Amino acid sequence: MRTEETKKENLVAQAYEMKKEGWRLVCITGTDLSTDSEQKMEVLYHFARENEVRHLRVETDGTENYPSILSAYANALFLENELKEMLGIPVDGIKGELLLRLEDEVKAPLKRLRGVSYETREIKVEKNAEVAPQ
Amino acid sequence: MLTMLKNAILNLVKPSATINYPFTPIPSAKEARGALKIDGPLCIFCGLCSKACPAQAIQVSRADKHWEVDPYQCVNCGACVDVCPKKCLGFEEKYTAAAQKKSNVEFNG
Amino acid sequence: MKTVIPFGPQHPVLPEPFHVKLHMEGETIEGLDLQVGYCHRGLERIFQTDYKKVTFLIERICGICSFLHTLGYVRAVEEIMELTVPRRALIIRTIMAELERIHSHLLIIGLYGDALGYENYFMQSWRDRELVMELLEYISGNRVNYAMNQVGGVRRDLDEDRVKAAHKAIDELEKRTGDISKVLLNDVSIKLRTQGIAKLSKEDAIALGTVGPVARASGVAYDVRNTGYLIYPELNFKPIWETAGDNYARMQVRIRELFESYRMVREALKLLETEGSGEIMLAIKPNQRPNGQAFVRTEAPRGECFHYVKANGTPDLERVRVRTPTYANIYALTKMLPGADLADLPVAVVTIDPCLSCTDR
Amino acid sequence: MSCPMSICASAALPAILLLLSPLFGGLLAGVDRKLTARMQNRKGPPLTQPFWDIFKLLGKQSMVSNPAQILFAIGYLGFMILALGVFFWGGDLLAIVFLTTFASVCLVLGAFSVRSPYAYIGGQRELLQLASFEPVLIAAVAAIYLKTNTFLVSGIHGGLMPYLIPSLLALWMVLPIKMRKSPFDIATAHQEVVKGPFTEYSGAYYAVILVGEWLELLLVLLIITLFVANPWLKVLIFVGSLVGELLLDNACARLNWKWLLRYSWAIALPMAVIGIMVSSDVFRALINALSAYIYIGG
Structure with missing residues (x-):
């Protein structure tokens, strides 16, 4: 699978161009590649036209505003919502009213906290542990 | 409309396609993966089945010589059967019956 | 009079939860807001585990197209690991995939009858569907989540008895589907209710990125299956499409696809018989692990299903992304429904064949 | 009439019939379900299932979203019992028609009294069904009157056929509307409006509504038996109407409200009007005049 690197500033223009060429947006995949030292996320845009496929790859740190390609592709609505909810990437134009209903206390379940592995990220429940009498 | 009218009239004289469950048991196919069973004496409590289980339904303790499966968590995939070195795991063709209480299937060696 | 009607998340016609807020003018729908995500199970997070276990877990995305999910996933992993799957395994996978399509299409054809208030027709198609369910159980050992695929091949072979049983079941099914299709295509009351209703134009179908029978009914x-995976090129597969784009056309595509599937299953079974027994599973060494990423498209019964797998050389996968057909199709409801009657809503919802447990994962 | 015993018997029989009518109605609903299941190649529930349903409902918590609902539920059942009573005592057919209408209106009001969109739409649809069914029923009753010169059920004797065949046909046409079966079960179409006017009832009040429905079914089928005189023919037409209706239910999809209006006003109502014309003296006089004219002309 070959991916084409692009910048997030060029993304919307490129999406329009691809739409003009007849490419169909198949999916948007966000992956968190953060390590202990840096926060890094990649967003892949998968396009298809008949039997050909193309993949655009955008890197982001997951904190700054992120462009939306909703104006070019109407079916990006759910996909961008999921991007925001699963990875916490603040996609432009996606307001508080979210399409995917997660439980309130779960925030961005696919986001990797720096220096914290997935396994230790269980939601901590305050246990009313009995304090042993002195 | 007429096709269905004909079918409806024909169905009146046909035997019914449904069964009187739970009084009549469900027929299951040959070699169906119904419920997980263990051929106890062969088991060496290696714990490979527990590691391969995608549903985390099997617990094995080598020290206590204890093997246990939660049939309601088991997804009947047979991953444990594939990895078992002693071939002591297998499937019954009959499905797990409806029950009022959940209980685990246990084996102590 | 303007009213707002909540449709779902719990509603008798929906087996799965999604919410539609209908803005009505009398009995006519003026607009609708759509909300999904009520049964999110965080499966994509759970998939970040041993790639062999994921094969069984990914089936649990959906009960109806469970084989297609393993197929897509396994194809992606095989592409990463550069494995060449034995030919017999490919043929068996094709047979399973098509049997599953038959099962899924018969199911939705039945539900379509239910949405139309046509109970007898609903019961009949579900009775006939039982034949293919029994066949699938006989072949794979399970009725719903077949656990048939594994990275490198399939886990069960089709012996002579099973091939014979499959031939018999397909013959019977074809006969019975003929009966159902007569009703579905010619029944006056069904035609009155579905023709020319909830139309989706070709332009909208492309713009909204619809896939599968929904797109094909609109002329796309x-x-x-045309991209030539498994052994479809050998079976002379041709896509089936209609141009009307209404409720009727969407079901017409499905029923015609059924006959195409019967033909392909028969040909694949003949291939199995003529080529004789062979290997069905590649042996994978314990230290052979996927490293890399792959993107795979598979035609599920409901349309194009997409799987993306990213692995990093450890047994645990880094990311598995699934985009199911309903995800692409459900948004088309907002274009189809305005102007239709309230009575047409359940029918239109059923004709896009929504699978919300797929969508939410 | 001179013998006191006969007076006693004539008063007791209707009372017994009325008391037993929920039993008949329940069994009728059971037969309905069993036959439907058999037509769909299913085993189906036991004949006594409707009674078990009622017992189950009585044991459930009865939630009301509006106290007026209780009144309307009881009103529905009450008017139905009254209508059946009038029928068994051989009373006025026209009164029966209006009592059943009141019962249906109670249902609609009960649906409108709650703030549930499904009940509301169900209520509107129930009104539409009422508007489609009632004119035909009234026309059929009028035709009976023209033939027998009485509205009293007890006054209807002898062969009303064959002049009333068009009226009977018209009644058969609108029967699915009253029985809430395909193709015209639009008010209680559970795929669209959950349970229509019944959506907001629960527990004991829903049980009341269900019993009312059984009685309604019984009453409509009983009115149809008025068209024939022979007791065996009465039984035949009673069972025939039910089975025929179930067959139609199982061979037809549900149509929407536009088709309901088109069908009942453009086909069933003209048929009922023809029924009136056929059974009226004016019509017979016209026929006679016409035949005389033809005879003379010929």
Whole structure:
């Protein structure tokens, strides 16, 4: 699978161009590649036209505003919502009213906290542990 | 409309396609993966089945010589059967019956 | 009079939860807001585990197209690991995939009858569907989640008895489907209710990125089986499409696809018989692990299903992304429904064949 | 009439019939379900299932979203019992028609009294069904009157056929509307409006509504038996109407409200009007005049 690197500033223009060429947006995949030292996320845009496929790859740190390609592709609505909810990437134009209903206390379940592995990220429940009498 | 009218009239004289469950048991196919069973004496409590289980339904303790499966968590995939070195795991063709209480299937060696 | 009607998340016609807020003018729908995500199970997070276990877990995305999910996933992993799957395994996978399509289409054809208030027709198609369910159980050992695929091949072979049983079941099914299709295509009351209703134009179908029978009914002759995976090129597969784009056409596509599937299953079974027994599973060494990423498209019964797998050389996968057909199709409801009657809503919802447990994962 | 015993018997029989009518109605609903299941190649529930349903409902918590609902539920059942009573005592057919209408209106009001969109739409649809069914029923009753010169059920004797065949046909046409079966079960179409006017009832009040429905079914079928005189023919037409209706239910999809209006006003109502014309003296006089004219002309 070959991916084409692009910048997030060029993304919307490129999406329009691809739409003009007849490419169909198949999916948007966000992956968190953060390590202990840096926060890094990649967003892949998968396009298809008949039997050909193309993949655009955008890197982001997951904190700054992120462009939306909703104006070019109407079916990006759910996909961008999921991007925001699963990875916490603040996609432009996606307001508080979210399409995917997660439980309130779960925030961005696919986001990797720096220096914290997935396994230790269980939601901590305050246990009313009995304090042993002195 | 007429096709269905004909079918409806024909169905009146046909035997019914449904069964009187739970009084009549469900027929299951040959070699169906119904419920997980263990051929106890062969088991060496290696714990490979527990590691391969995608549903985390099997617990094995080598020290206590204890093997246990939660049939309601088991997804009947047979991953444990594939990895078992002693071939002591297998499937019954009959499905797990409806029950009022959940209980685990246990084996102590 | 303007009213707002909540439709779902719990509603008798929906087996799965999604919410539609209908803005009504009398009995006519003026607009609708759509909300999904009520049964999110965080499966994509759970998939970040041993790639062998994921094969069984990914089936649990959906009960109806469970084989297609393993197929897509396994194809992606095989592409990463550069494995060449034995030919017999490919043929068996094709047979399973098509049997599953038959099962899924018969199911939705039945539900379509239910949405139309046509109970007898609903019961009849579900009775006939039982034949293919029994066949699938006989072949794979399970009725719903077949656990048939594994990275490198399939886990069960089709012996002579099973091939014979499959031939018999397909013959019977074809006969019975003929009966159902007569009703579905010619029944006056069904025609009155579905023709020309909830139309989706070709332009909208393309713009909204619809896939599968929904797109094909609107005149977009797009079927992923054309890209030539498994042994579809050998079976002379041709996509089936209609141009009307209404409720009737969407079901017409499905019933015609059934006959195409019967033909392909028969040909694949003949291939199995003529080529004789062979290997069905590649042996994978314990230290052989996927490293890399792959993107795979598979035609599920409901349309194009997409799987993306990213692995990093450890047994645990880094990311598995699934985009199911309903995800692409459900948004088309907002274009189809305005102007239709309230009575047409359940029918239109059923004709896009929504699978919300797929969508939410 | 001179013998006191006969007076006693004539008063007791209707009372017994009325008391037993829920039993008949329940069994009728059971037969309905069993036959439907058999037509769909299913085993189906036991004949006594409707009674078990009622017992189950009585044991459930009865939630009301509006106290007026209780009144309307009881009103529905009450008017139905009254209508059946009038029928068994051989009373006025026209009164029966209006009592059943009141019962249906109670249902609609009960649906409108709650703030549930499904009940509301169900209520509107129930009104539409009422508007489609009632004119035909009234026309059929009028035709009976023209033939027998009485509205009293007890006054209807002898062969009303064959002049009333068009009226009977018209009644058969609108029967699915009253029985809430395909193709015209639009008010209680559970795929669209959950349970229509019944959506907001629960527990004991829903049980009341269900019993009312059984009685309604019984009453409509009993009115149809008025068209024939022979007791065996009465039984035949009673069972025939039910089975025929179930067959139609199982061979037809549900149509929407536009088709309901088109069908009942453009086909069933003209048929009922023809029924009136056929059974009226004016019509017979016209026929006679016409035949005389033809005879003379010929």
